[in-house]
Amino acid sequence: MNEAITTIAKWLTIxxxxxxxxxxxTELALKSRQxxxxxxxxVYQSIADPNTLFLLERYKDESALDNHxxxxxxxxxxxxxxIPLLAAREIVQARDLNLNDLHQAE
Structure with missing residues (x-):
């Protein structure tokens, strides 16, 4: 399966x-984009809690994510x-949900 995969990471810094x-x-994002x-x-920073960062990453397939x-x-x-500077770390991997296919099935 060669579908794009998105990673959503939530990091809470100490x-x-x-x-x-x-x-x-800054260095990680530059190298990852290459x-x-x-x-x-x-990378996003929470408005409610500046110590919380969100990383939104997308890779062409699972192999590209593994390489990363x-x-x-x-x-x-x-x-x-x-990781040693984080109080908590949560990672979710997701694929696109084709809503057009869902609508056609009704």
Missing amino acids: DGQLEAVRQLL EEGNLFYT RNSAHYQELVVGKI
Whole structure:
């Protein structure tokens, strides 16, 4: 199955670590956007809680997502440096829901 896959990540930074995470995210986003299978990589900051960040990433298929997770920059920046600065981390993977197909089935 070669369908695009979207990753939605919610990161809660440890108090006092937001700026460090933001700096690491700058490098991570740049390198991730350069990956062959990356379609987009966008980072958002919560209005209600500035320590909460959302990452919206899209890859052309599951293989591209696997390549991203196994990349040297992901392992170094996310696993090695960012995760220790997070109080909580939640990740959801999703595929497009074709609403036209649902409507035609009725």
